[in-house]
Amino acid sequence: MRNDLDVSDDLSAVSARGLGRRFSLQWAVRDVTFVLPPRSVLLVVGPNASGKTTLLRLLATALRPTDGGGSVFGRDLVRDANAVRVLTAFVGTSAGAYDLLTVRENLAFAAAMRGRPDAPVATWLDRVGLTPVADDPVRVLSSGMKRRLALAQAWLAAPRLLLLDEPYGGLDRDGLALVAEMTEDTTRRGGSVVIATHEWERVMNAADALLALAAGRPVEVGPVAQLTAADLAAAAAGRR
Amino acid sequence: MNGILRAAAVARKDLRVEWRGRQTITATGMVALLMILLLGFVVGSEPARAAAILWVAMGFAAVLGIPRVTQGEVDQQALETLLLYPGSREHLYWGKCAALTVMLSALLIALLVLLGVLFGVDVWDHAGALVGVGVLGVVGLSAIGTLLAALVLHVRGRELLMPLLLLPLALPVVLGCVRLTEAILTGTAAGLWPAVLVSFDAVSVLVCPILFEVVMEEV
Amino acid sequence: MRTQTALGAAAVLLLAAAVYIGLFASPPDAFEGEYVRIMYAHVPNAWVAYLAFAITFAASVLYLWKRRPAYDHVAHSATELGVLFTGLALATGSIWGRPVWGTWWTWDARLVTTAMLFLIYTAALLVRGLSDDPLRGARLAAVIGIVGFLDVPIIHYSVAWFRTLHQPASIAPGSLKIAPPMLLALMLSLLAFTVFFMYLLRLRTNLARLEAGGEMR
Numbered sequence: 001m002r003n004d005l006d007v008s009d010d011l012s013a014v015s016a017r018g019l020g021r022r023f024s025l026q027w028a029v030r031d032v033t034f035v036l037p038p039r040s041v042l043l044v045v046g047p048n049a050s051g052k053t054t055l056l057r058l059l060a061t062a063l064r065p066t067d068g069g070g071s072v073f074g075r076d077l078v079r080d081a082n083a084v085r086v087l088t089a090f091v092g093t094s095a096g097a098y099d100l101l102t103v104r105e106n107l108a109f110a111a112a113m114r115g116r117p118d119a120p121v122a123t124w125l126d127r128v129g130l131t132p133v134a135d136d137p138v139r140v141l142s143s144g145m146k147r148r149l150a151l152a153q154a155w156l157a158a159p160r161l162l163l164l165d166e167p168y169g170g171l172d173r174d175g176l177a178l179v180a181e182m183t184e185d186t187t188r189r190g191g192s193v194v195i196a197t198h199e200w201e202r203v204m205n206a207a208d209a210l211l212a213l214a215a216g217r218p219v220e221v222g223p224v225a226q227l228t229a230a231d232l233a234a235a236a237a238g239r240r
Numbered sequence: 241m242n243g244i245l246r247a248a249a250v251a252r253k254d255l256r257v258e259w260r261g262r263q264t265i266t267a268t269g270m271v272a273l274l275m276i277l278l279l280g281f282v283v284g285s286e287p288a289r290a291a292a293i294l295w296v297a298m299g300f301a302a303v304l305g306i307p308r309v310t311q312g313e314v315d316q317q318a319l320e321t322l323l324l325y326p327g328s329r330e331h332l333y334w335g336k337c338a339a340l341t342v343m344l345s346a347l348l349i350a351l352l353v354l355l356g357v358l359f360g361v362d363v364w365d366h367a368g369a370l371v372g373v374g375v376l377g378v379v380g381l382s383a384i385g386t387l388l389a390a391l392v393l394h395v396r397g398r399e400l401l402m403p404l405l406l407l408p409l410a411l412p413v414v415l416g417c418v419r420l421t422e423a424i425l426t427g428t429a430a431g432l433w434p435a436v437l438v439s440f441d442a443v444s445v446l447v448c449p450i451l452f453e454v455v456m457e458e459v
Numbered sequence: 460m461r462t463q464t465a466l467g468a469a470a471v472l473l474l475a476a477a478v479y480i481g482l483f484a485s486p487p488d489a490f491e492g493e494y495v496r497i498m499y500a501h502v503p504n505a506w507v508a509y510l511a512f513a514i515t516f517a518a519s520v521l522y523l524w525k526r527r528p529a530y531d532h533v534a535h536s537a538t539e540l541g542v543l544f545t546g547l548a549l550a551t552g553s554i555w556g557r558p559v560w561g562t563w564w565t566w567d568a569r570l571v572t573t574a575m576l577f578l579i580y581t582a583a584l585l586v587r588g589l590s591d592d593p594l595r596g597a598r599l600a601a602v603i604g605i606v607g608f609l610d611v612p613i614i615h616y617s618v619a620w621f622r623t624l625h626q627p628a629s630i631a632p633g634s635l636k637i638a639p640p641m642l643l644a645l646m647l648s649l650l651a652f653t654v655f656f657m658y659l660l661r662l663r664t665n666l667a668r669l670e671a672g673g674e675m676r
């Protein structure tokens with residue numbers, strides 16, 4: 001297993017050392033080690049149940065590692081969990097929004113919880129194209145619109161590490177452009193992005209590095225530039 | 241990170257969701273109403289019984305309503321998002337506890353009115369004191385309840401554990417409120433009961449937020 | 460292993476002595492007759508139950524603070540033994556009450572509080588068993604152990620005061636004046652049960668440690 005991203009630890013956006021997580025007797029993720037420099041995009045691929053979501057949740061501090069450790073911009077995942085949360089935004093497969101509240105109310109709540117109660121909610125709504133439905137309850141939104149709301153909630157936090165778990169679900173072309181825009185915005189500001197997805201073709205050109213997982217273990221770690229599309233397809237299917 | 245702002249945001253959000261959905265108030269209100277009707281009929285509706293029946297009903301309504309404090313988040317798949325916001329999780333506790341206090345207080349006031357009608361007790365003259373005592377009790381229920389709501393979240397057999405934990409732990413609140421409510425209605429001395437309620441509330445409010453953080457360590 | 464064996468031996472000896480003195484050598488009570496002998500089981504049971512509760516509290520605090528599995532093993536064992544001895548205390552109290560006062564149960568403050576304690580302990584064990592993740596179960600059980608311990612004094616006083624206005628405080632078993640030979644028997648019994656409890660606690664804690672060791676790969 002190669003780790004060709006040659007950056008020293010204290011400059012890295014993400015540093016994982018033997019990261020592992022067990023649920024009762026089952027290891028969901030094991031022995032994950034890599035270093036991701038700032039201004040980089042890491043593409044995480046692998047078949048279903050390969051541990052992609054668990055890995056992202058570990059980096060987000062939603063879960064504590066059972067083995068190993070890691071840090072985000074130098075802050076330890078366990079000891080400085082709160083500092084990590086300040087820097088990180090995680091967009092999972094669920095919208096993380098309240099059905100009975102309007103889009104605007106949800107976004108305002110997210111802003112307040114992020115310590116930015118004065119954030120220009122209207123501006124953010126506009127940026128993600130939700131202004132037409134701003135005062136509709138989330139209940140009536142399509143899944144693509146809900147995904148945009150989730151992206152907006154993460155984006156307004158101006159994270160230095162953006163974690164996206166299968167972000168492309170339900171998005172139309174404008175929505176897909178949104179993800180690209182967010183990714184670019186984050187890296188431009190000096191941050192990094194980790195995207196876990198089956199649809200690796202979308203990220204292929206924007207990604208700097210690849211981490212392929214199979215049954216929780218890494219099978220490939222390295223810069224994307226050295227891999228062909230065939231390599232990527234194999235990695236995504238869990239083969240070397 | 242301003243804790244008060246975050247707690248207020250959580251409280252406002254919870255109350256707003258409740259206002260639009262009215263799930264908690266319906267469930268708790270229904271249980272309390274039925275208990276009061278049933279007990280009033282079976283045990284007797286003399287004024288002397290009113291205080292006891294009121295607070296037994298409140299206790300069971302609380303058992304039903306409190307799990308919704310956290311279950312609502314799980315139903316919306318919003319729990320993880322909520323826990324990943326930076327800042328102490330104690331703020332989440334304070335917000336949810338405040339919202340729960342408001343909801344249970346609203347229920348209490350409705351039940352007091354009902355009591356006046358069904359049991360022929362004079363709630364209007366003593367309204368201030370009754371509500372005051374009631375809020376003292378509701379604060380205790382909410383303080384311990386919010387912690388328990390988080391605790392039973394990830395455990396199978398939630399419906400068993402909530403009453404099993406809440407009723408013994410909150411027993412002093414129920415007992416204290418019964419005696420104080422009686423004392424107010426009959427004009428007798430309150431004795432040491434205010435001290436009991438205040439100490440229960442004080443201990444809960446000091447200890448539960450810290451334990452809430454421990455319980456909510458992982459999603 | 461040595462300490463454990465020594466403890467076990469001491470427990471057996473003390474229990475044997477306590478049984479002999481309690482059942483045979485000590486005098487019967489002037490009021491209760493032979494039934495007073497149940498006290499030599501009931502009071503130590505209750506004492507051990509509350510001791511176990513205190514140990515659960517201390518171990519729970521330590522576990523949440525330091526997160527060392529050893530503390531959790533102690534807390535778990537103390538909780539299990541606590542449930543056992545609380546149950547025994549309630550049962551012996553009931554058996555004692557029936558012939559002496561004619562009722563299986565009195566709503567005495569101590570008994571009600573002990574019953575509440577029993578429920579809280581049971582909940583702590585259930586939470587361990589019903590959690591998907593054993594680490595989470597341990598954490599939640601510790602929280603219950605702490606909250607329960609802090610609450611029990613308040614529960615006790617509220618239950619005690621609740622009834623005093625309505626009926627005179629019933630004469631609790633322990634408040635009777637005790638003649639010296641009976642006091643000696645009681646003290647011996649208390650000591651015997653305490654040592655026995657310590658032995659069981661050590662045994663159960665070691666078992667918990669071995670169980671946990673077996674789960675890791």
